[in-house]
Amino acid sequence: MARESFRWSMLATMAALLLTLVGCGHTDEEMAGKQREIDKLSADLKTAQSQLAEDQAKYGKAQGEIEDLRGQLKQAGIDSDKLRQAVSEYKQRSEQLAAIEQRFRDLKNRLDKLTQVGLKVVVRNNRMVIQLPGDVLFDSGKDELKAGGKDVLAQVAQVIGSDATLSQRIFQVAGHTDNEPYGGGPFKDNWGLSLNRARSTLLYLVTPRADAPAKPGAKAAPAGKGGGGLNPKNWSAAGYGETDPLAGTVENQSKDDRNKNRRVELVLQPNVEEMLNLNNIK
Template structure:
């Protein structure tokens, strides 16, 4: 009888332990899924915003196409030579061509963004980096905690592993230049090597550029700049926010062809 009671009690203890471990594992999995879903939702929103911008350009192209056809129809009804366009017609045609170029550039940016997201997704999920759109530019942001120790410029092993993967992806992006930007929080530094955060942020950016080149990127498409504490993404009012502001950003620069024509700007 005593033996049977001991066996029952032991079974209950082990069974309870298994249930607790299962519950803890399920809770961790649920939290991880929620975090992943939030990241996916954020990236989907950025893609949706770019798609909306492209669709708006298409709508304007359609409107200009309709206007151009209407002007041609009026000229035909008036018995004038269609090839001899009026000033309004010429301006509409020029505007239509400019809109087509803008839409083509928007389509190219969207395709590049989607491609980069796909290639960097595993690093985004592991929180090694973020990919965002800010001021119309695509930015890969890496936290300083992964790359550097406090007040240092030597890239840590974890940072080198992350940058090597980034270099492999960026090397596949054709006809684009990249700006590597160093950012700090607002905590001042004053050493013989770094009199201020300007020097520290610039030195870190240069160190990242050198590493990217050592991993196969063309130095001709890379530039480095330091912004010190003067371009924060959030207010420097607590430790968590200051950690967000300490970062390296790799900015995908616009093509010259994406910029407005100088003649258009001077009209």
């Protein structure tokens, strides 16, 4: 359409020039200048006409290709309207996944505050995980939290509890051991030890803070016996024993591997609609 308008514009200009030449007296030099202008416009017009013909041919070819594709889709049993709908749904789902990924990026940024107290926030097994070294929390073979462990957990609870988004999320406390056999003690085996350590960690995190007012009908926490004050409805505990090592394998672990594998993890649980590959947000 633009080239068609250009052609008519040039024709009108040429007509005006011819009228000017016919209707008025001009010197030979002026006449020659006008003639050159007319010649140039004629050449431009021919070029525009040639380009227009080429564009029309390309347009006709493209239309033919579109019709051929429609025919192929129809033969393949694919309706073009359904195809457009599928593309639209894919685009919508892609946008939803991008929004979920951004939500997890935001959650990780919030949890990264814990790196200031020496903890690691990582993505492992497609879950966002706060890793707590076992030797910081517990003495060897014990499930009672050390004073230093309580201090660390208090800082974790402070970060999670003071954040309106994190405080509403679901977490699982996961206990892990090394591959050294545990027997003859109160926990029977590594499953029992890891589960009881996870339970002790969970109980501290959900116990009301010492400075928190008691709820109606409930006792206030004894002096010096308060915990993290997190919502118990959002927390659960699990024990994995030696089955999920960070380093080495279940069968073979060096001393350094065993130190890394004795740990407690706070695992952020995704909602059903948030099941996507979290490796993208590392």
